[in-house]
Amino acid sequence: MICVGVSGLTGMIGKNLINEYTRSPEFKKAFKLVAFTRRRSDTSFLERHGLEYRQIDYASSESFSGQLEDIDAFLHMAGLTKSVTPAGYYQVNVDGTARLLDALSRYGKKVEHFIFISSTSACGPAFSPDKPKTEEDPCNPVSHYGKSKLQAEELVRSCPFNWTIFRLPVVFGPYDYDILTMFRIIRSGMITMFSDPRDPYSYASAPDAGRFLLQALHDERLYRGIYVYCYDIPLSGRELIPMVRKALALPETYRYLKVPQWVVYPARFILVLKSRLTGRTTIVNPDKVVELAANYWVFSNSKLKKALGIGAIGNERAVVETVRWCREHQLL
Numbered sequence: 012m013i014c015v016g017v018s019g020l021t022g023m024i025g026k027n028l029i030n031e032y033t034r035s036p037e038f039k040k041a042f043k044l045v046a047f048t049r050r051r052s053d054t055s056f057l058e059r060h061g062l063e064y065r066q067i068d069y070a071s072s073e074s075f076s077g078q079l080e081d082i083d084a085f086l087h088m089a090g091l092t093k094s095v096t097p098a099g100y101y102q103v104n105v106d107g108t109a110r111l112l113d114a115l116s117r118y119g120k121k122v123e124h125f126i127f128i129s130s131t132s133a134c135g136p137a138f139s140p141d142k143p144k145t146e147e148d149p150c151n152p153v154s155h156y157g158k159s160k161l162q163a164e165e166l167v168r169s170c171p172f173n174w175t176i177f178r179l180p181v182v183f184g185p186y187d188y189d190i191l192t193m194f195r196i197i198r199s200g201m202i203t204m205f206s207d208p209r210d211p212y213s214y215a216s217a218p219d220a221g222r223f224l225l226q227a228l229h230d231e232r233l234y235r236g237i238y239v240y241c242y243d244i245p246l247s248g249r250e251l252i253p254m255v256r257k258a259l260a261l262p263e264t265y266r267y268l269k270v271p272q273w274v275v276y277p278a279r280f281i282l283v284l285k286s287r288l289t290g291r292t293t294i295v296n297p298d299k300v301v302e303l304a305a306n307y308w309v310f311s312n313s314k315l316k317k318a319l320g321i322g323a324i325g326n327e328r329a330v331v332e333t334v335r336w337c338r339e340h341q342l343l
Contacts, residue, residue, distance in 0.1 A: 012040070012041065012042065012043050013083045013229055014042075014043045014083050014084075014121075015042050015044055015045065015083065015086055015228055016045050016079065017044055017046055017085070017086045018046075018047045018086070018088055018089035019088030019089035019090065020046040020048070020062070020064075021046070021048060021052050021056060022089070023185075023186045023187045024179075024220055024221060025046075026185070026186045027186065027218045027220070027221040028088075028220075028225065029044075029056070031221045032225060033061075035225075041228075042225070042228060043063075045062075045064070045082065046062055046063065047064070047078070048064050048065070049067070049068070054066075065078045069089075069107045072110045072111075072113045072117065074114075075111075076118055078118070079114060079118040079122070080121070081121065082115075082121060082122055083122065083123060083124075084126065085111075085125050086128070086224065087125065087127050089107070090103060090128070091103035091159075092156060093299075101155070101162070103159075104156075104159035104163050108127070108167070109166055112125070112167070115170075115172070123172065123229070124173045124229055125167065125173070125175075126174070126175045126176075126224070126228065127163065127176045127177070128177055128179060129160045129176050130156070130179055130180075131179065131213065131241075132153075132160060133150060133157050133160040133161040133164055134146075134152065134157075134161070135150060135152045135153055135305075136305045136306060136307045136308045137309050140211055143213070143245075143310050144311065145313070146237045146314050153305050154299070154301045156299075156302075164176055164237070173235060174234070175227070175233045176238070177224070177238055178238070179215065179241070180241045180310060181213070181215075182214070182217050182220050183214070183217060183333055184216045184218050184220075184333050185217065185336040187217065188342075197251075197252050197255045198255075198256070200264070200266060201266050202248075202252060202267045207248075208248035209249055210306055211245035212308045213239075213245045213308060213310045214245065214246055214329075215324075216332070219326050219329070220240060223240055232318050236314075238312075238314055238315040239312050239314070239315060242325040243325050244325060251330065252265060252267070254331065255330060255334055258330070258331045259334060312324055
């Protein structure tokens with residue numbers, strides 16, 4: 012049995028990964044998952060599923076002493092997706108990754124594989140909706156979040172272990188309260204966004220992503236490679252909105268207002284001011300606005316499929332299943 016240390020298991024993708032793990036005898040036989048959490052993290056979900064967890068301080072490599080000696084592989088999913096200031100992204104996503112890698116090199120003597128969960132924000136959008144971006148294309152991150160993930164990737168690529176980097180696109184599913192905000196806007200029937208409803212987005216569901224990551228653990232075919240995991244066929248707003256409204260048993264008619272690009276600058280200024288005054292931020296934050304205003308977040312998963320020798324990657328019911336979960340939990 013391989014002992015796998017995992018950071019970020021208390022997050023949205025992490026919770027879906029736990030669900031996939033606990034319901035699969037195959038995964039439970041192959042792996043022992045050990046969650047590495049911050050000392051202030053809510054561990055109730057881990058406890059309900061009977062997972063071992065070790066509380067450490069990501070600001071100190073020394074806090075990992077005595078915690079990594081039995082770890083064979085490490086899956087690093089933890090990261091900061093929303094920050095009041097740009098510096099926050101670099102402190103968590105870059106410096107935090109550097110300290111983890113340092114701790115693994117000092118105390119993780121059995122570690123053979125380090126898996127880093129990055130984002131398509133690290134490589135930036137494609138230049139055309141008809142030509143999905145590949146791992147070989149030049150990176151052009153447009154946000155501080157994307158830039159921080161790209162810098163963290165560079166650290167991983169120079170680490171002494173076998174490593175794998177997965178860039179994830181828009182991921183949604185159960186426990187996702189950011190997509191819930193979008194669903195509520197769609198439910199209102201008056202949708203205001205920066206993007207054209209015809210613009211496609213690569214995406215994946217969190218349950219599928221969690222299952223894939225478990226399957227990819229310790230897979231030597233993926234060593235020292237960067238791969239995009241996403242569905243084959245992207246989704247546009249024009250497809251998503253009627254899909255969500257139908258799942259909510261609402262009329263498919265709605266109004267869509269495309270916000271002009273110049274509004275990005277005053278909107279970003281207002282959000283920066285609000286964040287600094289309140290000390291809080293949401294999914295609609297200055298950094299995310301920049302990404303929302305960019306076009307063509309479409310990516311190719313051909314490299315991954317070729318490495319694993321697999322066919323199609325997709326789930327036509329991902330949106331409907333997420334809406335159903337929200338309704339079952341009385342969130343919609």
